[in-house]
Amino acid sequence: MAEKGNDPAVIWQTMIGEMEKGFNSFANQAMTSPEFSKMMNQAGGAAAGAQKQLGELMEKYLLAMNMPSRAQFVGMAERLQSIEGQLSEIKALLQQVHHNSLAPEGGYAAKPRPPRTKQPPPEGERK
């Protein structure tokens, strides 16, 4: 076999690994500066601002077209979610009633489950 030090594949992998580490470390140093935070947040803020303006414009347009806006859909979704939540509560209550009728001593064990009797193995026996 070729020696490890001469193996082009190993040299390539080491080089990639070192480049990754070097670049990450360099970038991490650069990213701890307040200037980086300012620049990053200015760019992010501009994008969010543009998105907000576009959203407002779209809302006016939809209103003019007599169509429901996103906010109205969200409102409807909120109501649907609250109905879903209530249905889920009713379902849980029904399940509880059903379980209780099968196991009158408590809600547990509508279907057979293992007993809760396990003890930890003595020290030294763990794998």
Place this chain on the structure above:
Amino acid sequence: MNAPTGLDFAAISERVQSEVQRAIQRSIKGVEYFSSSGPSLGSTPKDELHSRGTMHLYHYRPQASEVYRVPVLIVMATTNRGYILDLVPGQSFIEFLLKRGYDVYMLDWTAPKPEEKSLRMEDYVLDFIPDCVRRVQQDSGETDVSVIGYCFGGVLSLLYGSIFKDGPMKNLICFTTPIDFREMKLFANFADRRYFDVDGLIDSTGNMPPELILQSFEMLRPASRMAGQVQLWENIWNDEFVKSYRMFDRWATDTLPLAGEYFRAITKDLMWDNKLYNDTMTVGGRQAKLADIKVPILHAVAEHDHIVPYDAAKHLITKIGSEDKEEVMLKGGHVSLVAGANAIKRLWPKLDSWLGKRST
């Protein structure tokens, strides 16, 4: 060995042959890679006990003939999916716990919908977690519940435990859980209060978009994605490497959005004011002090964690009020600590030996 030139021609020829074979395999496997969907994740049998919007509570079907008395509730981080703890058979933390005789429940999250943007920290700590704990009690028939929190799931578990100090939490295990947010230096700089307009962002987007969360995670190691892709191409002939790459890559990029108000509270209370560390944290008007947690606690941290550096996590054990407390530092990174080959050898057995004797 060829003495005059120092070159071993037989070895070089063997190497060239092996590289040619790998190149052919790369082409074949490369096509397979793009045409297949990768391993199926999170397939340990489970039942959904309850769901409400973003919140989902699962019960995993027991796999042992007898189980410990105290059930275990895993609280997953709100930014990521719970299947990192249930990758594939043989590499699943959940499966490991089930086989070791634990009765396992998981509080997992799906993407909050636009209408869930108003979910606050109090919804998570004072409603979702207590609701799930109650349901675990009902389902298991036991009063005591052990809680395992991963990353920010650990923060939520700490807040819950410090507010509900009289129980029913019996044991607490935190994986890579930050409490000193000043020490998450890069995140702290990204969220510098002088430049980061969290109100403007949340008011305009509703929920915190997952792309921004993913971007901020990737910025911690900006060259790693590209280096990972180079490594993938080099190793695409190796089925095991490809399987592992796909599992972790899929999970890492499967980031969830965060509910707007909840993210606002994380930024202001934790990132800016570091309230959990400073003992000034309140949730829904209720004080959350780490010193009020008195139950046995195990905190597992990773030696090379680039997301939650050790400095951000190290004060947890000193600040917690429990007498029975232990920190364990293991080799690995933020994810490999809990999933992957290292976790199987190191963390899982450690957790089993710690939790087993406290679960009867």
